[in-house]
Amino acid sequence: MPVIKINGLGHRYGNQAALNNLNLIVLEGEIFGFLGHNGAGKTTTINILTTLLTQTSGTAEVAGFNTISQSRQVRQNIGYLPENVMFYDNLTAFENLAFFAKLSGVTDIEEKIFEVLDFLDFRGIENKKMGEFSKGMRQRIGIAQAIIHKPKVLFLDEPTSGLDPMGIKNLREIIIRLNKEKNMTIFMNTHLLSEVALTCTSIGVLSRGHLIYNDTLENTLKKFPSEASLEDIYEHVEKTAKKIK
Amino acid sequence: MRNSDAFIVIAKKEYADAVKNVLFLTLVSFLLGLVGISLLVAAFNFQSQVAQYNQALEQIKQSGLTGAMLEEPQYYPLQMLRGTVEYLEIIGAIIGIILGYLAIAKEKGANTARLLLSRPLGGVSFVGGKIFGNSLLILSVLGIIFLFIIVSISGIGHVLFSQLELLKLFLAFLFSFIYLVFFFCFAMLLTLFFRSMPHALIVAFSVWLVFVLIIPQIGDTMDPDNQVPGGFFNSMHMTQDQQKRVIAKFKRYENFRNAMEESSVEKHYERLVFATLGIKDMYNDKGLSFIFKDKWGDLVWVIGYCIMGAILSFALFKNGRLLNSP
Numbered sequence: 001m002p003v004i005k006i007n008g009l010g011h012r013y014g015n016q017a018a019l020n021n022l023n024l025i026v027l028e029g030e031i032f033g034f035l036g037h038n039g040a041g042k043t044t045t046i047n048i049l050t051t052l053l054t055q056t057s058g059t060a061e062v063a064g065f066n067t068i069s070q071s072r073q074v075r076q077n078i079g080y081l082p083e084n085v086m087f088y089d090n091l092t093a094f095e096n097l098a099f100f101a102k103l104s105g106v107t108d109i110e111e112k113i114f115e116v117l118d119f120l121d122f123r124g125i126e127n128k129k130m131g132e133f134s135k136g137m138r139q140r141i142g143i144a145q146a147i148i149h150k151p152k153v154l155f156l157d158e159p160t161s162g163l164d165p166m167g168i169k170n171l172r173e174i175i176i177r178l179n180k181e182k183n184m185t186i187f188m189n190t191h192l193l194s195e196v197a198l199t200c201t202s203i204g205v206l207s208r209g210h211l212i213y214n215d216t217l218e219n220t221l222k223k224f225p226s227e228a229s230l231e232d233i234y235e236h237v238e239k240t241a242k243k244i245k
Numbered sequence: 246m247r248n249s250d251a252f253i254v255i256a257k258k259e260y261a262d263a264v265k266n267v268l269f270l271t272l273v274s275f276l277l278g279l280v281g282i283s284l285l286v287a288a289f290n291f292q293s294q295v296a297q298y299n300q301a302l303e304q305i306k307q308s309g310l311t312g313a314m315l316e317e318p319q320y321y322p323l324q325m326l327r328g329t330v331e332y333l334e335i336i337g338a339i340i341g342i343i344l345g346y347l348a349i350a351k352e353k354g355a356n357t358a359r360l361l362l363s364r365p366l367g368g369v370s371f372v373g374g375k376i377f378g379n380s381l382l383i384l385s386v387l388g389i390i391f392l393f394i395i396v397s398i399s400g401i402g403h404v405l406f407s408q409l410e411l412l413k414l415f416l417a418f419l420f421s422f423i424y425l426v427f428f429f430c431f432a433m434l435l436t437l438f439f440r441s442m443p444h445a446l447i448v449a450f451s452v453w454l455v456f457v458l459i460i461p462q463i464g465d466t467m468d469p470d471n472q473v474p475g476g477f478f479n480s481m482h483m484t485q486d487q488q489k490r491v492i493a494k495f496k497r498y499e500n501f502r503n504a505m506e507e508s509s510v511e512k513h514y515e516r517l518v519f520a521t522l523g524i525k526d527m528y529n530d531k532g533l534s535f536i537f538k539d540k541w542g543d544l545v546w547v548i549g550y551c552i553m554g555a556i557l558s559f560a561l562f563k564n565g566r567l568l569n570s571p
Contacts, residue, residue, distance in 0.1 A: 050363050052564050072365050080363040086356040090265060102254045103364040145360060 003028045003153055003185045004049065008058035010209075011044050018044040020209040022058065026202070028152075031179050031186045033200035033217075035193065035234065041209040042189040043083070046157050049187065050080045063152045076105070079146030079184075083158040085138055089131035093141050096130055097148060104149035116144045119181075120174060136167035143174060147182065154178060156188040160195055172199050193230040205237050212241035251366035255374025256381065259348060263382050268343060273386055276336045280390055281397070283328030288401035291325055294318075295403070321529050322404040323413060323522040326394065330518050333390075333421050334511050338457050341425040342449045344382065345432025348375045349567070350442050358567035368562040376430065376555060383425045387418050412533070417518045420544075423551045424514040428453070430554030437561045456509040464506035469495070485527065513546040 004026035011019040019041045026032045036042050047053035049062055051071040060067040063077035087096045097113045106112050117123045122140050125133075133141065139159065146154055156175070160168045176199060178184045190196060196203055196217070203220060205213040215223070224233045263269050298318055352358040361371070394414065398404050406414070431452070435445040469492075470477045478488045492499050506512040520540045523529040528536055537544065 047568075052359065052362055052568060054564075072367065075363055075365040078363065080360070082356070082359040084356070085360070087360075088262075088351075088355070088357060090262075099254065099258060100360060100364065103251055103361070103366055105250070105365065 001028045002026065002061075003030075003063055004032075004187060005061040006045075006049075006058070007060070009045070009048065009055055009060055010057035011041075011048065011053070011055050017209050019048075019055070022206075022209075022211050024204055024211060024214060026185065026187060028185050029179070029183065030202050031175065031200045032188065033196035033203045034187065034189045034206060035191065035196060035203055036189075036206035037191060039208075040206040042206055043157055045206070046080075046155050046187070046189055049074075050078060050155055051075055076149075077152045079149070079151035079154040081139075081142045081146045081154070081156045081159055083161055083189075085142035087130040087138065087141065087145075089129065092127050092129055093133070094126040096141065097126075097145055100145040101148045106149050112148050113144075116148050119147075119177075120144055135162050136164065136170070139163060139167065139171060140174075143171075143178075147178065147184070150182070151184065153185045153187060156186065158189055158191070160190065160192060168195070175199055193234055197230045205234065207238055207241055210241070213237040251364070251370035252374040252377065255366070255370060256378035259375050259378025260382050262351070263344060263347070263379065266347065269340070269347070272336065272340050272343060276332060276340065276386070277389065277393070279332045279336065280329045281393065283332065284325065284394060284397045285401065287325035287328065288397050291320065291322060291398070292401060292403060295320065319529075320404075321523050322398055322406070323410055323417075324524050324529075325398060326414075326417070326522050327519075327524045329390065329394065330417070330421075330515065330522070330524065333425070334515060335457060337421065337425050338428045338453055338511070340386070341383065341428025342432040342446075342453060344379045345429040345434075346436050346442070346446055346449065348379060348429075348433050349436035350445075353436070353442060353567050356568075362564050362567065368559060372433075372559050372562045375433065376426070376558065379429050380422075380426050383429065384422055387422055387425070391415075391418050409532075413521050413523070416533075417521045420514060420517050420521065420547060423547055424510065427510060427547070427551040427554050430551065430558050434554060434558040434561050437558065437566050440566075457511040460505055460509045461512045461515070464502055464509075464512060467498075467502045467505075479526075507546075510547065510550045513543040513550075516540060517543040517547060 002025045004024070006022050006024040009019055009022040009024075010017065022041075022045065034042050034045065044053065048055045048060055048067060051067050051074050054068060062074045065071075065073040065077065067074050088099070091099070094113060097116070098109050101109050101112060113126065114123070117126060120140050120143060122137075122144070125137065130138070130141070143159075146156075159171055159175070163171060172195065175186060175188070179186055188195075188200065200217055202216040203214070204211055213220075220230075220233060224236060352361060391414070395406070399406065432445070432449045435449050436442055439445040439448070465471055470479075470488075473480050478491075483491070517540050519525045520528045520536050520543075521533075523531070528539075
């Protein structure tokens with residue numbers, strides 16, 4: 001069952017096209033890896049899907065709701081971790097989480113905060129000010145605020161950006177557990193192919209605003225048996241797309 | 246989540262954030278300090294005037310004359326608030342600007358706007374919550390000043406306020422509240438409007454400088470009545486009608502001067518509050534109906550500015566204005 005349906009999506013920043021006629025379907029339960037170089041249009045896509053940005057053409061649906069006409073319902077059903085997530089540094093982790101939980105309509109705040117922190121194996125930090133947190137710790141609180149209201153779809157924008165190898169490994173495990181244990185569909189922007197290979201169930205490749213490839217990871221690896229790694233596949237897809245153009 | 250819930254959550258956070266903000270606390274302390282000093286000076290001055298009268302009365306009685314020979318002077322304790330009103334005009338406006346700027350800048354600058362806007366809350370909850378929370382904060386600051394005035398004037402000046410005086414005091418603070426909320430909304434809408442936050446702050450303070458400090462000062466300097474200490478017309482012993490007739494001879498000059506003052510929200514606020522508190526002598530002993538009949542235009546301007554600021558803040562709210570990067 002599709003959880004994200006994108007149809008002819010386009011966006012322009014002035015005269016510059018960031019997205020061109022993007023068509024994409026993400027099924028429920030998938031971990032979708034959205035690949036592309038910097039500036040390919042990945043963040044623009046996430047911004048549109050999270051209702052932060054209004055597209056200039058096409059339509060998008062998330063969890064069955066239109067991102068423009070039903071933006072409020074979309075936001076009720078999504079969790080979002082932006083790249084370089086920021087919090088109110090003068091507040092504690094608990095106060096930050098409580099604030100965002102309230103805005104998402106969570107009622108039993110304390111119980112939910114501890115439940116999420118337990119899930120992330122992050123208890124004991126709740127009374128620390130956010131200003132004292134490292135990048136990796138912020139990222140965990142970022143995940144916590146994104147899942148505290150149990151969304152159907154979780155959007156992660158470059159979640160491993162700036163993390164050390166151990167932080168990347170931990171985050172990878174969290175993403176897989178969220179998908180398996182909490183049944184969340186995950187849409188993840190990344191340019192790290194290694195992450196996609198270890199985490200995602202399907203991939204899409206975006207190049208200069210165009211979707212040039214979209215399939216399950218399993219099929220992808222079958223389709224390109226001669227390619228040694230996912231990096232090779234990516235290179236192959238990009239070259240093919242350029243030739244077609 | 247209901248809109249009203251999000252509205253309250255945002256409002257509560259605004260209040261809590263501001264009371265922890267060092268800049269805001271410093272400005273409020275500064276304002277309270279200045280108001281306190283001006284009130285204490287005025288209250289002691291008032292006390293000494295009363296003491297002087299009592300002493301004179303005593304001397305007359307001791308000399309065998311009757312006290313009735315010394316006409317009892319009229320004291321207007323609310324006139325002591327001139328300094329307080331002037332500080333509210335200037336520093337109160339700065340507090341409004343700082344609060345309005347911070348309300349948006351803290352989300353825009355730290356990029357917490359992304360997390361906020363991905364929640365199911367609309368522009369009404371976001372902007373409305375910020376206006377409501379900060380309005381409560383402004384009300385709290387004014388409430389403290391209000392209490393301080395009552396305690397210091399009645400405690401040190403030994404003045405018992407009449408019910409009408411208390412009502413006038415309350416109205417003056419209501420107008421001050423509207424004036425400060427206008428500056429809050431004004432700075433908020435500028436911070437929403439400009440992509441660069443420093444630009445918003447520069448424009449806000451430029452407007453403050455021109456319309457709060459410079460134009461009213463020019464207007465005052467050009468006022469013929471201000472050319473002589475104690476008032477030109479007063480020193481010439483002219484009646485109100487005579488004053489009007491003299492001013493009518495300089496109509497074009499007076500219209501220009503008035504138009505300049507009319508452009509300043511501060512001047513409307515000052516005229517309104519000075520009349521309400523009787524700081525302008527001609528409004529002493531006058532009832533509220535007389536004051537409002539004469540000053541309804543200023544009241545409409547002050548309320549109009551504030552409502553316009555709030556409406557524009559709602560109108561300017563757009564996700565793109567809060568997000569720093571695409």
